[in-house]
Amino acid sequence: MAAELHLPDNFSETTKYPAIVCIHPAGGVKEQTIGHYASRLAEKGFIALTFDASYQGESEGLPRYLEDPTARVEDARAGADYLATLPYIDAYRLGVFGICAGGGYAISVAQTEHRFKAIAAISASPMGEGFRNFLGYETPVPVLLDLLKNIGIQRNLEANGAEPMYMNWVPETIEEINENTPDLLREGHDYYKTSRAQHPNSVNKYLFTSTDRILAFSAFDQIPAFLTQPILLIAGSKADTKIFSDQAFELAQGDKELFIVDGATHIAMYDIPEYVDQAVAKLTEFYSAKL
DSSP states (O other), rough: HHHHHEEETTOTTTTEEEEEEOOOTTTTTTSSSHHHHHHHHHEEEEEEEEOOOTSSSOOOOSTOOOHHHHHHHHHHHHHHHHTTTTEEEEEEEEEEEEEEEHHHHHHHHHOOOTEEEEEESOOOOOOOHHHHHEETTOOHHHHHHHHHHHHHHHHHHTTTOOOEEEEOOOOSSSSGTTTTSOHHHHHHHHHSTTTTTTTEEEESSSEEHHHHHTOOOOSSTTTTHHOOOOOEEEETTTTTTTHHHHHHHHHSSSSEEEEEEEETTTHHHHOOHHHHHHHHHHHHHHHHHHH
C-alpha cells in the first residue's frame, strides 16, 4: 500500500503524538480531499496517515480498481498496525476519519477495531446501504437480483479471458449530465473530472464485478452494539447524502454529535474553504478532546 504521513510543523521524534488514519472516498486517492484534510489536521498537532486503497491509486493488488469493502476496512486496520510501529506515535491515542465512502468505512472499521478511540466522518456514505438504497430511494429487490445475475455472467466471461468490465463513479463527460442527475454525481464530475481536483491516479472507474461484494456489505449493522467510541458526523445541510449521517447518528448509542454545515452540499465539503474551515475546526475540537 502506498501511503503518506502528514506531520506537524514542529514535529519531533522524541514526542508522542496522537494519530489519525484517514480514508479517502470511493474512486479517490490520497492526493485529493483526504490529503487536504490530513494536512490541515497535521497543522493542528496531529499526525495523519493517508493511503491509496488496496487495488487502487499507487497501491498494489490485482485485479485493478476492485472496490472490496472488506478490503477497504482491512486497509484501515493496516494503517493502525503501521502507526503502532512508529516510536513517536501514541498507539493508545489513535483516531479514524473518512470522507464519503471513506466515512462509511471509518464507521464500519471502528465497530470492531477498538484501537480507534474516536471516529469522525464527513459526508459519510456507506457503500452497501448506498447501493441498496441510493440516496434514500430503495432499489427494488428484483433489480438487485437481476444485477447479481449479470455479475455472475460477467465473472464467467472474465474467467474465460474476456476483458474486465468497468463502471464509472461519476459521469465521465459533461454530456452525460442532465436535469435528472443528482447533485452528488453532478458535483462529483466537477470535482473529479476537471482541473478542480483531477488526478492521474484517480481514474473514475471500478470493476463491475465488485458490485456483489458491495451489495453484501453493511457499514452500519453493528453500530448499536459495537460502536462504543465517541463519534462525530459532519454533513452539509444541502447534501443529498445527509440521510446517511442522520441514520448513523440515530443508531449510535453513546457519545455522539451530528454537526451540520449550513449551505454545504456533499461535494462542497471536499474543498470549498468556507465549509472546510468549519469542518477542520470541529474535527480539531473533537479529536483534541477524545484522543
